[in-house]
Amino acid sequence: MPPPLRAYLRFLVEQPRLLTFGFALTLFSSFGQTYFIALFNVEIREDFDLSHGEFGLIYSLATLASGISIIWVGSLVDRLDLRVISLLTMIGMAVGALLLSWSPTLLLLPIGLYLLRLCGQGMYGHIAITSMARYFEANRGKAISIASLGYPGGEAIFPLIGVMLIATIGWRESWLVIACVIVLFMIPLVLSLLRGHSERVQAYEAALRRARESDRESSDQSILVRADRQWRRREVLRDRRFFLLLPAILGPAFMATGVFFHQLQLVDERGWEVEAFAAGFMLFAASQVPMGLATGILIDRIGAVRLLPFFLIPFLLGMLTIGLISHPIAIPLFFLFIGMTVGSVGPLFGATWAELYGVEHLGSIRALTTSFMVVSTSLSPFLLGALIDINVSMSAIALGFAGYCVLASVSAGIAVRLQPPPDPE
Structure with a gap:
């Protein structure tokens, strides 16, 4: 077995509970992700007599509201016990x-979508990655990588389960089953995985106190990582x-969401088969796993900050591929390349904020960036749609995104070379 895999297995054996907790949250975040909710698009529109545009507007507004809310809600991770915020x-x-399952009127639909987006797309992953970054130091990269595996895991299994449920019992009953799974399985699982968490918190807080008392020079300051202070x-x-750093942070989600949302336009322009493009999502999920694990190893060895100027290179290649190549071979290459970048994003930015700004207020800092990301992804389909309406081709948009990757990488390179501002205190 290769040494990196042995390191991961040894780490899993040493810390099985908290690592499984992180993985479980990102896995079940699927219920609030666009790719899962979109499976119910037709049935929801038919039941509530909505057009494509009307349902799209409701969904976008629910996503925007969740993105704004998480600025405050996400900061609760710094103030509430991990078991309490996870349970809530x-x-x-x-x-x-339950609201999606039961809602007799259109008024309750946006509320249900808002809660799914806030808790699923937003808070599940936010809690998981913040916890990995906060409570692991020497193995922070590996911890975030393991937790992030839940994302491609969910992409691989839950769409098929969702389709089967809708076909078997109907769309409303499917959401009732999901609610039951959360209450009867997920809540007991998560709370059992967090048994003994009080001792972990006490050790974390004691290390922070000792580091402050020694003016950040003692050997106990490992919890502070590379940050010059707790921002x-x-x-x-x-x-x-x-x-x-923001252009690099927001870029992958913004660009991937826009291309995926308008994938039929891309397929039509290139003359590809829709089924071939849809099959590419399996490669997209599969390519995230090895890249995420490799990124975790690199973070633990050289730090996340040093990797920032380079992680968009595969995404750049993916955009060049669909922008320049019309042959169907572009499909697997595109999904392979963008999957490599997306697989590295979770570990990379989960660790970057801890390295730059410390871990004491990490929840509120990550909540801010998560909010920006949610809002940007809600705007992406609209902005690309507007470009398509004025006859800008998807290949031209892809080449524009390639240029964006270059500029964002340069911006990240400048950021990592700057000195932090002086401590205001």
Whole structure:
């Protein structure tokens, strides 16, 4: 067995509970992700007599509201016990699923979608990655990589399960089953995985106190990682590095969402088979796994910050592929390349904020970036649609995205070379 895999297995044996907790949250975040909710598109529109545009508007507004809400809700990870915030999030997810299952009027549909997007797309992953970054130091990269495996895992299994449920019992009954799974299986599982968490919190807080008392020079300051101090969110917003990193942070989700949403336009322009493009999503999910694990190893060896200027290179190649190649071979190459970047995003940015800004206020800092990402992905389909309406081709858009990757990488390279501003205290 290769040494990196042995390192992962040894780590799993040493810390099975918290790592499984992180993986479970990202896995079950699928119920709030667009690719899963979209499976119910036709049935929801028919039941509520909605057009494509009307349902799209409701969904976009629910996503925007969740993106704004997570700025505050996400900061609760810094203030509430991990068991409490996890339980509240799972209850919120179950209520959202119940509202979709039961909603007799259109008024309840946006509320259900809002809760699914806030808890599923937003908070599940936010809690998981923040916890991995906060409670693991020497193995932070591997911890985030393991937790992030839940994302491709969900992409691989839950769409098929969703289709089977809709065909077998109907769309409303499917959401009732999902609510029952959350209440009867997920809540007991998560709470059992967090048994003994009080001792972990006590050790974490003791290390922070010792580091402060020794003026960040003692050997106990490992919990502070490479950060020069424990930053608050308002301080981060005054740091030039943060804004220089934003284009790279937001880019992959924004671009991938836009291309996936308008995939039929791309397929039609290129003369490809829809089935061939749809099959590419399996490669997209599969390519994320090895890249995510490799990124975790690199983070633990050289740090996340050093990798930032380079992680968009595969995405750049993917956009060049669909922008320049009309042969169907472009489909697997595209999904392979963008999957490599998407697989590295979770570990990379989960660890970057801890390295730059410390872990004490990590929840509120990640909540801010998560909010930006959710809002950007809600705007992407509209902006690309507007370009398509004025006869801009998908290949031209892809080449524009390739240029964006270059500029974002340069911006990230500048950011990692800047010195942090002086401590205001």
